[in-house]
Amino acid sequence: MSRHEVTTRRVLYKIPGMRSVPTTDDSFIGADGQPLPIRVYEAIRPRTDTTASPIVVLVEGYPSAGFQKHMGCTFMEMEWTISMAQLVAASGVTAVTHSNRDPPPDARALLRHLGAGGRRVGIWAVSGHGPVALEAAASATCAVLINPVTKDFYPETPLYIARAGKDETPGLNVALDALMARAIAENRPISVVNHADAPHAFDLCHASEMTRFVLQQGLAFLRLYLRA
Secondary structure, three states, X not given: OOOOHHHHOOOOOOOOOHHHOOEEEXXXXXXXXXXXEEEEEOOOOOOXXXXXXXXXXXXXXXXXXXXXXXXXXXXXXXXXXXXXXXXXXXXXXXXXEEOOOOHHHHHHHHHHHHOHHXXXXXXXXXXXXXXXXXXXXXXXXXXXXXXXXXXXXXXXXXXXXXXXXXXXXXXXXXXXXXXXXXHHHOOOOEEEEEEOOOOOOHHHHOOOHHHHHHHHHHHHHHXXXXXX
């Protein structure tokens, strides 16, 4: 099966050094007790900084086998996933991509694995990966969600949410607006930006200063809460 065209697109924001970020392949123990692969994109940090970098997980919200069958490649092999992890790492925070068998419990298992010893762990997720990311965010320090599909759950974790004003996914913004209204009414730690002219997946298809600003602010949010 050939790859779906969207899997060949890289994120529409670039910073120096991101393509040269070093990577390491590793594994973690999934919720069923069996190993699952991860790829670690090492943070680019000053040589004088010898502390362990915090980590951001790019959460996969669909079962990996089904995702690969539908898209023609794994989530870890998507150019969006690769370029977003490179962007996070070049911004000074280690990024991790992963595979799964059962998305929610495997995401929680990965966060426990990475957070062992008190290491700070954040989340970055987009689109249909949102429901799993929201659930996993309860075990994270903070989370960035870009035009996410939502669920009837809101964690205590600080969230940065980017809304695509012209999102064409039926019902997505209606549910997202309700989630954000609830968060504000309950005085939760939430940061919201409305990209008014943006369609769904604007980080792949809407090359504009506002798109770059939204991503810059998401990265700044991570650095703030992860103290990177």
